[in-house]
Amino acid sequence: MPYNLGMSEFSLAIPFALPPPELANDLIRALKMPALETLLVRHTALNYKVFDNDSRVLPHEAWLAHALGLASAPDQPDTGAPLATAVMRGCGLHAEAAEGHWFMLQPAHVQISRTHMLLSDLRGVQLNEADSRGLYDLARPYCEEIGKPLLHGAPGLWFLRADDWAGLRTASPDATSTQSMSDWLPEGDHARDFRKLQNEIQMLWHEHPINQARQARGLQAINSCWLWGGAGPTTPSGSVAIAAGGAPWLAALSAAPQPSAEQLLGQPGGPASVLLGDLIASAQVGDWADWLARMQRIEQEWLAPLLAALKAGRVSRLNLVLSHRNGWTTVSGAAMALRKFWRKPALTPLLKQS
Known part of the structure; x- marks a missing residue:
């Protein structure tokens, strides 16, 4: 399954990149993520949405099913995550x-x-x-x-x-x-x-x-x-690269070796969507020291290269989907938005969860 990227749109979903509200202030103080700070503040649009738990799946699972063309948008959950076939x-x-x-x-x-x-x-x-x-x-x-x-x-x-x-x-x-x-x-x-x-x-x-x-x-x-x-016997109409995650069903959906940001950026072509599952396991068990270490790696291996590509015009638009079990934040940005120098980079938008 090819994952192509040129002068096009790139979407990166990072489940559990939103810290739990009761720990958010302490966790954010411990993070050093200048690329994420810039993307969270110098954006075109930023929105937080509460997730409907009646869908009986997590926000990133609903997002994935929608990105694959198997279910409605995550903010209109009606079929959960029909991923089996x-x-x-x-x-x-x-x-x-x-x-x-x-x-x-x-x-x-x-x-x-x-x-x-x-x-x-x-x-x-x-x-x-x-x-x-x-x-x-x-x-x-x-x-x-x-x-x-x-x-x-x-x-x-x-x-x-x-x-x-x-x-x-x-x-x-x-x-x-x-x-x-x-x-x-x-x-x-x-x-x-x-x-x-x-x-x-x-x-x-x-x-x-x-x-x-x-x-x-x-x-x-x-x-x-x-x-x-x-x-049922449905065929996905979209494609998503799966990077890490640990769960065997996620591994099965990844038809290629674990992709990296640099690999995807080096392939010219159409839009790319990636689900990066590095944080799921540590967040599920409440290992916040491991969560912090993994967030720092995501900064270095994904967010910094994507920010550089956005600045250089190799990506026309970058969309981030950051979630926890109760909601998700979407952040969209383009090169022009990065010129909003009066907006001081910060991680505080991660606290906007209402």
Whole structure:
């Protein structure tokens, strides 16, 4: 999938580049990001929008689905993030994706307490090929028995065909993992059918030798599965380069090696859109020291080169999409806007979250 850029528009989405409001002042004081400061102040337009959590996905997931031409604009969420069949194509399952309604089904670890259940961050599951295949082989016969074909796409990334579940409202793992899981379980006419499937799979995996071996190695037991991203046989009409992110479904959507800003800037052509997932994992677990270090790398490896390209006219317009779980800020700029010398560069626009 080519990602071209010449005298054209460049869009860079950085999930969790907006600090949480309760920590924002302290985190901003610790950052040294002159390129971001300039782009946040010497812009053509800057807007913050509150995100509708009823969409059951995070703002960057809704943005990605829209950028791929699979869903409406993020500020009009109506279909969540119907990404499953696009991810299937990234796993080489083109023929299967062209037929039926598919969901991503991801092996998971659920923490159970007296008051709630908590879905662990799936990036921390560390599921290798052998364990993923072994658990898949246990679950597949039951899924086929109830008329729901199950395919293995990659370690920790499976696909379930359920045409009659097309109306099921599901939530993404990242939207769910920091919340009480019971509030984010699938909703709709067939929600009970999924719960039955989930319970059966949980029993198949309970105290299985694969899980016993994992726990002996200090890894989490795989004691549940998560369903989300349902989509019909649609083909993406847009393209987005995925840089980092850690989640297997994001890796599957990236049809090229991890791109860099310099590589993209060196390719003449049409518009480019990039989702940079470096901050997701650290923000999800609240590791703000790691978040700060990653923000500094983003400044050096992405924002500084893009600002230089904007000044030099190699990019006609630069759009930034900076988000956290409750909203996102969009910043658009052009070379002419950089001449607004009376606007002192600052990171304070990151605080504008209302």
